[in-house]
Amino acid sequence: VSAKQVIGVDLGGTKILAGSIDVDGRVLERHEVPTPTSSQEELLEGIVAAIEPLAGTGIGALGLGIPSVLDRSTGRALGSINIPLTDFALNDLLAERFGVPVAVENDANVAALAEWKLGAGRGADNLVLLTLGTGVGGGVVFDGALYRGWAELGHVVVVADGPPCQGTCTGRGHLEAVASGNAADRAAEKLWGEGATAELLVGRAEEGDPTALEALAGIGHLLGAAIGSFINVFSPELTVIGGGFGIAASEFLFPEAHEVAYREALEPARAGIRIVKAELGSDAGLIGAGLLAFEAIAQER
């Protein structure tokens, strides 16, 4: 068992990505398998299958970022919108299986940890991270520590009684429903018919298409309203935007988002609003999970 490297796992809705991570947060080796979504047992076996090829040199510890809210006292997964995780002690089951310390945290919290330690938030004591992918995830660093609450920032109401969420969330007008890749898909379909996607929307915006630019500015507008809200709650030094859609569309979302966040934010934070792109891309979850695993080793000592 080596404490020089650990295994991080990024459990996504479609794939499980595992990687060997060194103490500097570098990904040394990776292995990816599809996410089994038929049952919790299958899901556990999928995670084991993603990890095993990397276990040859010894597993110092395991860290997992999972798309679920957690019971902070036990580490149990309590419920996920897209995959079978309902009151599931993934942490205990994996600790038993591999005989090493296991840390489990919400995937967006884990991404926030990575961006804070090694990405766009280096040196900050307070930041908010929003990942705009299929859905919207959120993480918060507060007073120099990862906030370990739910921080389901994608599920705050921005437009009361607005468009519905997907999956098991019954909410209306949540940030996820108005500023995710899915929301951009719907905006594209509204403009160009069924099958049009967020990718097309961003592509057209890059070509200067005014309707595409307007649609993305509209999404940026609502994103900015949420960023303003989070500033008033957490007073972060900066807001980091990640996720596939968030990164791809950033140049079209950020100017309007900045303007609205400025309008919504209280003095004196509004003067210094910073909205920046995440730097670690799709590796943020993996790297954050690795950092978490190193923390788990430190705590065992």
Place this chain on the structure above:
Amino acid sequence: VSAKQVIGVDLGGTKILAGSIDVDGRVLERHEVPTPTSSQEELLEGIVAAIEPLAGTGIGALGLGIPSVLDRSTGRALGSINIPLTDFALNDLLAERFGVPVAVENDANVAALAEWKLGAGRGADNLVLLTLGTGVGGGVVFDGALYRGWAELGHVVVVADGPPCQGTCTGRGHLEAVASGNAADRAAEKLWGEGATAELLVGRAEEGDPTALEALAGIGHLLGAAIGSFINVFSPELTVIGGGFGIAASEFLFPEAHEVAYREALEPARAGIRIVKAELGSDAGLIGAGLLAFEAIAQER
């Protein structure tokens, strides 16, 4: 100098309320003066004038709840929406004046501390407090500790591009603009013309007036949307509603608020949503400030 009692100060927009508080959070004696709003110097003298008649038996420490965001590293008041507090080191100035430890905290955070220790939130490790008065204040207890961030929960966007805030806040559709006593005043004026108030609205609702009941249910609807958002961010065990308007209108606001919060909240929290009235009434700020003062003594040791 006695550590058996301290002085708590609740600095409001219209009055400054000071009280001698014992270790059990009982208010032994109180003194109230109007809030001078002409300048920061006058404001400081007003606070001193509120405290001095209580200083006879010795001041163990001073705690203040103030309507301002704070710089957490220095305790400076950074900016208030209604009274002159802009980059003002109230804590240092009062420590110099009285020669005792001084703790300063946002007024709604202080009220949350009081309700948690001695009021409706006794025994909880996680709670959200919303005070619906003229404006809307917010405080959070997280993992058994008062969250010391801004927690300006009244200034989250609930209705994007909705009604404007008052005072120095330029935001639109904030919780404060749609679910405060002020918002209820406006709803009353819309129904019965200029000069109609939140008080009249609640009075008519008590008489069974259907238009008044509908207007209050509408406010409860948007309050519930915000409560759902806060559940998804903080996963509190309960949400405590205080403030003059919040307490007076609770029976008309809570049923609709509960229904909408249930719709917005993620599993598994939604099943156990609790929305309850604050118990300490208008003393919450004073008592919380006293508790803070005792904490300041403990930290000096």
